[in-house]
Amino acid sequence: MDFISTFDMFKVGLGPSSSHTMGPWAAARRFLEVLRSEGALDRVARARVDLFGSLAKTGKGHGTDLAVILGLCDWDPTTCDPAAVHPAVAKVRAEKLLPLAGGRAIPFEKGDVAFHLHESLPFHPNALAFTATLDDGATRAETYYSVGGGFVVQEGEDAAAKGAGPDVPFPIESAADLLAACRKSGLTIPEVVLRNERAARDEAAIRDGLARIWDVMRGSAFRGAYAEGILPGGLGVVRRAPKLNRSLLGDRAEAASRNVDAWVAAMRAGGGEFHAALKWLACFALAVNEENAAFGRVVTAPTNGAAGVIPAVLLHRVAFHEGGDEAVAPFLLTAGVVGALFKKRATISAAMGGCQAEIGVSSAMAAAGLAQTLGGTAAQALMAAEIAMEHHLGLTCDPVGGLVQVPCIERNTMGAVKAVTAAQLALEGDPERAKVSLDAVIRSMWETALDMNSKYKETSEGGLAVQIPVNVVEC
Ligand code: SF4
Numbered sequence: 418m419d420f421i422s423t424f425d426m427f428k429v430g431l432g433p434s435s436s437h438t439m440g441p442w443a444a445a446r447r448f449l450e451v452l453r454s455e456g457a458l459d460r461v462a463r464a465r466v467d468l469f470g471s472l473a474k475t476g477k478g479h480g481t482d483l484a485v486i487l488g489l490c491d492w493d494p495t496t497c498d499p500a501a502v503h504p505a506v507a508k509v510r511a512e513k514l515l516p517l518a519g520g521r522a523i524p525f526e527k528g529d530v531a532f533h534l535h536e537s538l539p540f541h542p543n544a545l546a547f548t549a550t551l552d553d554g555a556t557r558a559e560t561y562y563s564v565g566g567g568f569v570v571q572e573g574e575d576a577a578a579k580g581a582g583p584d585v586p587f588p589i590e591s592a593a594d595l596l597a598a599c600r601k602s603g604l605t606i607p608e609v610v611l612r613n614e615r616a617a618r619d620e621a622a623i624r625d626g627l628a629r630i631w632d633v634m635r636g637s638a639f640r641g642a643y644a645e646g647i648l649p650g651g652l653g654v655v656r657r658a659p660k661l662n663r664s665l666l667g668d669r670a671e672a673a674s675r676n677v678d679a680w681v682a683a684m685r686a687g688g689g690e691f692h693a694a695l696k697w698l699a700c701f702a703l704a705v706n707e708e709n710a711a712f713g714r715v716v717t718a719p720t721n722g723a724a725g726v727i728p729a730v731l732l733h734r735v736a737f738h739e740g741g742d743e744a745v746a747p748f749l750l751t752a753g754v755v756g757a758l759f760k761k762r763a764t765i766s767a768a769m770g771g772c773q774a775e776i777g778v779s780s781a782m783a784a785a786g787l788a789q790t791l792g793g794t795a796a797q798a799l800m801a802a803e804i805a806m807e808h809h810l811g812l813t814c815d816p817v818g819g820l821v822q823v824p825c826i827e828r829n830t831m832g833a834v835k836a837v838t839a840a841q842l843a844l845e846g847d848p849e850r851a852k853v854s855l856d857a858v859i860r861s862m863w864e865t866a867l868d869m870n871s872k873y874k875e876t877s878e879g880g881l882a883v884q885i886p887v888n889v890v891e892c
Pocket of ligand 1: 773
């Protein structure tokens with residue numbers, strides 16, 4: 418199969434959803450590319466977007482309509498100002514004009530983004546189709562699938578051929594391959610992954626890319642820790658991270674609000690005794706996912722709904738263990754390759770596998786990163802990932818109101834706690850005596866995904882979602 422880079426598993430973007438916001442956004446920009454390459458972009462008179470399956474059922478709460486509008490405007494989610502997102506969409510809606518690819522304005526009515534609540538396409542539950550009507554009445558259409566984690570596949574595209582990527586020194590298709598590569602080469606997991614990454618980009622690009630990921634991760638936690646208020650969407654969810662942050666920092670909270678370095682220094686000065694460290698872990702995870710729910714800038718890791726787990730565990734590692742920021746690169750490289758194994762051999766899409774594919778995978782990734790950077794062997798790091806996933810098997814996805822808030826935000830705290838516990842168990846454990854391998858738990862997760870009732874796969878038709886009716890406010 419293809420090489421999946423650390424930078425595929427960690428992507429800078431905007432909340433609240435990788436599959437329902439980032440993927441559709443990317444699909445819209447890919448459709449613009451098609452039109453551009455065919456010389457049709459300047460002849461588009463109207464554009465229409467049809468959303469199917471899970472994208473239709475939870476798209477309103479997940480901001481899918483907003484994402485496709487901004488995608489068609491050719492906004493870049495990695496660099497745009499998050500505060501400008503809602504005003505820009507409101508302007509398109511009020512004026513009924515959409516600046517296609519940032520240029521010529523075309524008429525755009527509310528019904529031009531259509532939610533087909535009772536229709537799904539066979540390839541994947543997250544499907545969307547774009548149709549452009551040209552000046553002469555001809556149409557050009559493409560269908561895309563948002564397959565989780567912001568990855569997008571175009572109808573008819575050979576995904577394996579497209580992503581084939583560079584020849585890497587250590588082809589890794591399974592946890593067994595990864596362990597064998599480490600044992601044969603005498604390298605650690607992050608060293609093996611780094612050698613593979615070098616086949617795709619130079620050392621400086623890798624270093625800068627990892628630093629940028631970390632910068633956005635800790636920035637999202639910092640902003641979330643100081644952003645008070647109620648989350649958008651109509652559910653009335655109050656942000657909880659700021660209160661927890663204040664209670665942990667006491668009279669140091671204001672000075673720590675200066676910047677992210679001052680914040681980390683203040684929490685470190687307070688010490689990491691058990692209860693405080695546990696509360697900080699929750700604070701980090703809440704903060705990131707409250708930012709995510711508020712359409713803030715986060716790192717997809719490996720999805721947006723689960724974007725808080727890895728930053729929480731890594732911040733915890735940096736703030737309360739020896740080595741500080743030295744742990745960041747090996748942590749991310751280890752977590753990334755574990756996430757890639759799940760993507761290759763199972764799924765990271767909640768619409769395919771429920772929440773085990775989001776929170777479960779992020780917890781497994783974080784557990785491996787933590788075990789690795791606390792001195793574990795490759796086998797212990799993979800054992801940590803296995804333990805973390807083992808205790809997320811079967812976890813369903815049933816977001817209330819289709820919003821990435823309840824149970825999603827709290828669920829990140831649970832994923833982070835399980836990751837830390839899994840790493841601790843693995844560091845004290847003997848992988849040779851483990852009964853379950855990481856490859857076995859990945860297989861089990863995939864089989865569970867296939868058997869899971871579709872109402873628990875990001876449709877808001879089961880579980881908690883049907884217990885608490887809510888009117889979703891249009892973004
Ligand atoms: S329940 Fe889990 S998988 Fe579903 S939207 Fe929330 S975080 Fe994502």
